[in-house]
Amino acid sequence: MFSLNEKCAVVGVYDVPEAAKYAYFSLFSMQHRGQEAAGICSSDGERLHLVKNRGLVTQVFDKAKLKKLTGDAAVGHTRYSTAGDDSILDAQPIFARYDLGQIAVVHNGNLTNSKEVRRELIREGAIFQTFMDTENLIHLIAKSQKEHLYDRIIDAVKRIEGAYSLLFLSRKKMFAIRDPHGFRPLSIAKLGDGYVVASETCAFDLIGATYLRDIKPGEMVVFEKGKEPRSIQVFEPTPHKCIFEFIYFARPDSYIFGKSVYKLRKNMGRELAREFPVDADMVVPVPDSGVAAALGYAEESGIPFELGIIRNHYVGRTFIEPTQEIRDLKVKMKLNPISELIKGKRLIVIDDSIVRGTTSKKIVQILKDAGAKEVHMRISSPPTTGPCYYGVDTPEEKELISARMSTPEIKEYIGADSLAYLSIEGLIRSVGNDQSYCKACFDGNYIVPNKNG
Template sequence: MKREYCGVFGIYNHAEAARMTYFGLYALQHRGQESAGIVTWDGSALREERGMGLVPEVFNERHLSKELKGDIAIGHTRYSTTGASLLRNAQPFRVRYKNMDIAIAHNGNLVNTVELRSRLEESGSIFQTTNDSEVIVHLIAKHMNGGTVEEAVMAACREARGAYSLLILANDKMIAVRDPHGFRPLLLGKVGDAHVFASESCAFDLLEAELIRSVKPGEMIVIDKGKVHSYDMDMGKKRHHCIFELIYFARPDSMVFGENVYFCRKAMGKQLATEAPVDADFVMPFPDSGVYCAVGYAQQSGLPYEHAMIRNHYVGRTFIQPSQDMRDYSVRVKINPVKDMIKDKRIIIVDDSIVRGTTIRTRVKKLRELGAREVHFRVSCPPIKFPCFYGIDFASKGELIAANHSVREIERFIGLDSLHYISIEGLLKSVSTPDDYCLACFTGSYPLQCEGNLKSCLECGC
């Protein structure tokens, strides 16, 4: 199972900063459904509200109109990739150091967290959470003596290794930073006279904000007293954008890494149809992740596009299985077949990935029971064989079906007539800057070396 990681949003110089951040987080809800938080600067101090759950469950009208005052705000919606699912790990994370209130919202994952945390604790730092974002705050504090907060942030980023797109409030300064590899997206925009930052452009669309550009890898943008300053942190690295933003994570109506996500996914589907055509009655997705690739496959192949599986959009993220004997309910409650479309049909299913294969196996078994004559499966990413250290909660290598089985073995396990994964070359044909992407989960070629301090690293067999 893939899980979303985090979304960040920030706005500077807007009278309704908290409310705009609320809507920005609403647009980014798909990136994290575990907790949400907003921090504002009210002119003299930071105010915060954080909670477990979805954005509309955490915030109410009182928070937005009375408690979260100020015209500067940052927000965060979270799924944990490091740190337990606890309120104390919800972000933005806020501290007071000397005469400065600091809050941080972080999307990504550091690969040297354990080393940094141990060193900081040896020098007297006391940690309140188990997430790696707090490590960055302590690094900033360590470098604050005698310097500016901008200098401290740059020094902290030179020590942190891994993926980080950061929004930081330091009193009334807003700071946006992106790691030198550019693993995670971060965008700059404007709405009226206000500057805005977000993980994806869909947040700008909701607010009718103008997308200006991406924050560059290795860039720090500081907004202070209405002035925008850009700093190159001189950590030049080859770009390694996360390809899974385009395959799965980003909303299809977003621009990410300068790419139109919708068009990229359609291109992946068209490439699949070119690589692995098959005579069939129709093409269908497993909603919702496979929809746009399936559209591309159908257009390229000339086959009808159908929705023979219907998703229940009202299933909550915390659906509880009634008993062990009824464990399949967790799959069946979310997606249900249109029975009369299945019998005696030759079906092509298009989806974004296969991680463990158990959920897909259950769904294919149901299609067989309903009389499907043939079931062919096309996957818009190559086989996932290696864990990710940079902020995607992929299973350990031992749980990744493609790491331990051939395509033909997976085909038999799921119960398919044929299975084809898009080739790496085909995937890269679907994006405009193919040299800029991280492919480590497919190839095992990691841009940042394992340091032996992450659970996933210990499990990857390196």
């Protein structure tokens, strides 16, 4: 619950007065997808205007900065830094001037052949300013000999592999495109006379936009003033959407890939109760990650749901790393059990995942210290046995506890009385028996090979 990070959120607002303001609020609602940096690039029809910096959305932008971002089109981004580093240069949008004018791009995902493409571009004379795989796209577009930008974008995406939900902004147009597998989400909504495109639908709710549909895997949508958005199916769709979005990353109030995240998380809890029942006094979620699944588990099992652990939402991020001692305090600073409630009780504790195992071990410890008689851990996803190459920041395989230990060994390590994970079949049933999902971090089936080494 503390060790996986979605790398980014993207938003595009088109043909809406004060577009940057709406991009700002949309990014604010998707802050959970990346907290390292934020940026918005707007177009007033003649010029692009860019503001980006390290920090949270509310730290990067103030009234004066938003005022600079004039125009009725904008693209924005929040970043969790991995492919690249955390310097300001690696914040997005990436802005560039080239022979057709000015362009900005924002990207959610991870390109699996970025190193070979970059080597090739450098051999041909390209000079890079950042370590981001996304910068490759700017060079590929600049190099293309096609007359129109949309043809150049198509040329560029035909050269890249991996996961991408991309938005491009030129002076007059906006382009949204999703990779043929549709690893990462991207949805369209209507706002006034214009449109909004965003990683998660919770962005639409905040700004009063009406969800229309998802951009299809392999589809590009072109937004142009005075015209209906134009759809071009660039690639044959071969859906392989990230199932982890439902388990972990997305906000529960979002619809991802057209489905309610909250509802599916409850389904996972119900499945878990059917697969791994246990006689106990109460179902306790690890907040906030286990709440919806715990509600499902409690409903299915008939065992009462109790908020036995309270989360402190105001723990800062800045000072917590220096020593092992402080690191050990990190979980305690965040989570505190209600001793009176759990003393002498047999608990079923629900979380969405175990990554390194260190957090679960500390949770079991603080519950036992608070007097719990038994702690039965139930995890609403299968064991995470492999890293993600498609836009999620996962630890290396050797750091993933399920890649090194069996479930009984992990149970011993975390000190629980029992431990069980939702099966892959149970997970598939929870999302509606739909097979069009990537589950590679659970089953090792990496449909797009990682060529970055």
